[in-house]
Structure formats: C-alpha cells, structure tokens
Amino acid sequence: xxxxxxxxxxxxxxxxxxxxxxxVAAAIAVGSGANFNSxxxxxxxxxxxxxxxxxxxxxxxxxxxxxxxxxxNTATGxxxxxxxxxxxxxxxxxxxxxxxxxxxxxxxxxxTMTIVDQGDPTCVTACPAFVTLYTGTIFAQPAxxxxxxxxxxxxxxxxxxxxxxxxxxxxxxxxxxxxxxxVEYDWSSTS
Amino acid sequence: MRGxxxxxxxxxATVIVIAACALLAGAATWSNLNAVATNPSNxxxxxxxxxxxxxxxxxxxSLTNAKPGAxxxxxxxxxxxxxxxxxxxxxGAGGGSGLNQYLNLVVTRGTFSGSPSAGSCTGFSADSTxxxxxxxxxxxxxxxxxxPSSSGSAQLDPTSSSPGTWSTNSSHxxxxxVTLQSNSAGQGLNGTQxxxxxxxxx
Numbered sequence: 001x002x003x004x005x006x007x008x009x010x011x012x013x014x015x016x017x018x019x020x021x022x023x024v025a026a027a028i029a030v031g032s033g034a035n036f037n038s039x040x041x042x043x044x045x046x047x048x049x050x051x052x053x054x055x056x057x058x059x060x061x062x063x064x065x066x067x068x069x070x071x072x073n074t075a076t077g078x079x080x081x082x083x084x085x086x087x088x089x090x091x092x093x094x095x096x097x098x099x100x101x102x103x104x105x106x107x108x109x110x111x112t113m114t115i116v117d118q119g120d121p122t123c124v125t126a127c128p129a130f131v132t133l134y135t136g137t138i139f140a141q142p143a144x145x146x147x148x149x150x151x152x153x154x155x156x157x158x159x160x161x162x163x164x165x166x167x168x169x170x171x172x173x174x175x176x177x178x179x180x181x182x183v184e185y186d187w188s189s190t191s
Numbered sequence: 192m193r194g195x196x197x198x199x200x201x202x203x204a205t206v207i208v209i210a211a212c213a214l215l216a217g218a219a220t221w222s223n224l225n226a227v228a229t230n231p232s233n234x235x236x237x238x239x240x241x242x243x244x245x246x247x248x249x250x251x252x253s254l255t256n257a258k259p260g261a262x263x264x265x266x267x268x269x270x271x272x273x274x275x276x277x278x279x280x281x282x283g284a285g286g287g288s289g290l291n292q293y294l295n296l297v298v299t300r301g302t303f304s305g306s307p308s309a310g311s312c313t314g315f316s317a318d319s320t321x322x323x324x325x326x327x328x329x330x331x332x333x334x335x336x337x338x339p340s341s342s343g344s345a346q347l348d349p350t351s352s353s354p355g356t357w358s359t360n361s362s363h364x365x366x367x368x369v370t371l372q373s374n375s376a377g378q379g380l381n382g383t384q385x386x387x388x389x390x391x392x393x
Contacts (some may be wrong), residue, residue: 056228068238
C-alpha cells in the first residue's frame with residue numbers, strides 16, 4: 001500500500017490504465033471458456049409490398065352505347081378486366097345512379113341489362129362456365145356486385161347485353177320515345 | 192441553460208415526428224391496397240316516331256244538302272319528324288246514318304309546291320306513279336264506307352303491297368275527294384268520316 005500510495009501520488013493515470021488492463025484480461029478469460037460452435041445466417045430477408053392494379057380494356061370509355069333504339073332492340077358490349085398487380089385481389093363492380101332524360105318514366109327502369117362473366121377470354125380447354133352476374137333493369141342493378149378473387153395476371157371478360165322490352169303494338173311504349181339514360185360502371189380491386 | 196434548451200427542443204421535435212409517424216402508420220392500416228377503373232357514359236337513347244298534318248285535326252271535306260254528283264275536295268300535308276324510319280297507315284272511323292256507302296272517295300298522293308294552308312289544294316301535284324291502276328297518284332278509290340276503319344285493317348302508304356319508308360322530314364300531300372252517288376237511297380242520310388295517319392317504326 002505504501003507503494004501504491006507512492007504510485008498514485010506519482011501518476012494516478014498509470015494506475016487507472018493498469019486496472020483497465022486487468023479488466024480486459026478478465027474479459028478474454030471469459031471468452032476463452034466457449035466451446036466449438038457454429039452459426040448460420042439468413043440474410044437479406046426482403047419484404048416488398050404487393051401491388052394491386054388492374055387494366056380495363058375500355059378504361060375511361062363506355063362499354064356499350066345505343067342510340068335511336070326501339071322496343072325489341074338489343075345491344076352488346078364487352079370489357080376485359082385484368083389483375084395487373086403482383087398480388088391476388090378481390091374485385092367488385094359498382095355503378096353510379098343512372099341519369100334519365102326525362103326523369104319520368106325513366107328509360108333506366110325500362111331497359112334491361114344482363115352482365116355475364118365469361119372468364120378468361122383466352123381459355124380454350126376446361127374453361128369454367130359463364131356466370132350471369134345480373135339480369136334486370138339498369139335502374140335496379142345492385143350497388144355492388146362481388147366478382148370474387150382474381151389471381152395475379154388473371155383476366156375476366158364481361159359481356160353486357162342491353163334489351164328494350166317490347167310492351168306490344170299500338171304505341172304501348174310511346175312513353176319512352178326520345179328518352180335516354182346514361183350509367184357509369186366502376187371496377188374496384190382490393191388486396 | 193441554452194444548451195439544455197436545445198436538447199429539449201430536439202426531444203420535443205423527435206416526439207412530434209414519432210407521433211406523426213404513428214399517425215401515418217395508423218392511417219395506412221385503415222385501408223387495403225386498391226385500384227379503381229371506370230367505364231362512364233354508357234348511354235342509351237330511344238328513337239322517336241312523330242307524324243303530323245297541317246290540318247290540326249280540323250275537317251277538310253264538307254257536303255251540306257248535297258245532291259247527286261256533288262263534290263267536296265280537300266288536301267292536307269303530312270310530315271314525319273321522327274328519328275326512326277317508319278311506315279304510315281291510313282284509316283279512320285266512319286259514322287252517321289248511312290250516307291257513307293253512297294259517297295265515292297278518291298285519295299291521291301302527291302306533293303305541294305309550297306306551304307299549303309289547312310285543307311287547301313293550292314300547289315298540289317299528284318305523284319306520277321299509278322299505284323293501284325286508278326290513275327296517277329291514286330292510292331284509294333272506293334266508297335267512304337269501305338275506307339279501313341282501324342289500325343289493324345289500315346291501308347299502308349302508298350299501298351299495302353308495297354309500303355313506302357318515311358324518314359325524318361319526309362312529307363307528302365294527300366287529296367281527298369268525295370262525290371255523292373246518284374242513288375235515291377241516300378236521300379236524307381248523313382255521314383261522318385275521320386282520316387287518320389299512323390306512323391309505325393320499321
């Protein structure tokens with residue numbers, strides 16, 4: 001102690017360094033107690049969000065239009081909806097309220113629409129049966145029609161057929177002369 | 192103290208950033224990934240069938256206290272304004288006490304050179320076609336009583352065997368002429384007759 005005291009007095013910094021050296025030596029001793037071991041790693045675990053996008057063969061345009069129609073007329077239009085995202089998605093079909101001119105009696109309440117899901121238009125063998133999604137007046141179409149899940153890359157073809165029912169002879173449908181209706185269809189996909 | 196204030200403000204800013212991130216993260220969890228496509232303007236318009244005469248529903252023929260051989264002649268212009276091509280039917284209900292069977296009727300189809308007034312035949316020219324073998328433009332020749340009375344039995348214009356097509360703004364003139372037969376059985380009788388034009392889209 002007399003020497004330590006002497007050292008402390010002579011150089012307190014050297015004393016502290018000596019203690020630090022002892023602590024390092026102790027740590028090395030602990031490390032030397034390990035057995036053989038082995039490790040493996042799984043690096044680069046990358047997480048990328050999927051994309052939900054789809055294409056519409058008539059994006060921003062009408063699927064079908066018909067002018068100067070009379071009772072008994074029909075018109076057909078086709079649209080292809082494709083899941084262009086990287087993930088599967090749940091698709092739905094909605095529509096805005098039809099706009100009738102004149103509002104009454106309302107051509108949308110007279111004209112009927114049939115919407116058929118024909119599935120993949122490129123399918124040639126073992127193709128699933130067509131599915132009729134809706135048949136009824138344009139006005140009464142449900143606000144939302146579920147279309148099911150599309151796998152990534154899947155395409156469905158939808159065929160719209162408009163019909164003007166004929167109520168009979170002698171001007172039975174005269175109330176609809178010159179009437180028009182316009183409707184918008186919207187397609188949504190959700191992960 | 193100044194340095195401590197800086198650290199405090201940085202901490203506060205960090206807390207705010209973390210809170211904002213938490214809010215954004217919370218917002219992100221409210222919705223799934225989605226996409227929307229639209230097909231607007233699916234429009235459907237019905238056509239029209241519209242026909243009218245220049246007589247406004249008023250009579251174009253009249254015989255009063257007539258004797259055999261008396262004649263009444265009147266003309267009308269019929270115009271089609273519908274958007275759909277159509278055929279036109281001619282018919283009309285008769286009435287009275289029985290004179291119509293003693294009235295001969297000749298209906299001639301033609302054109303007007305100008306804009307005729309109701310009932311007037313000024314400017315009328317018969318079609319050159321001899322539709323039924325009764326002369327140029329004649330589409331009916333018979334008694335008033337035999338004029339078809341309903342749409343179902345109507346005569347098509349100009350003939351039922353070869354109806355014409357009326358398009359938007361088609362216009363034709365028709366001359367109606369009745370002559371009282373020389374038949375004493377018609378004495379004291381009277382008759383009425385309506386002439387109707389009905390357009391039906393093809």
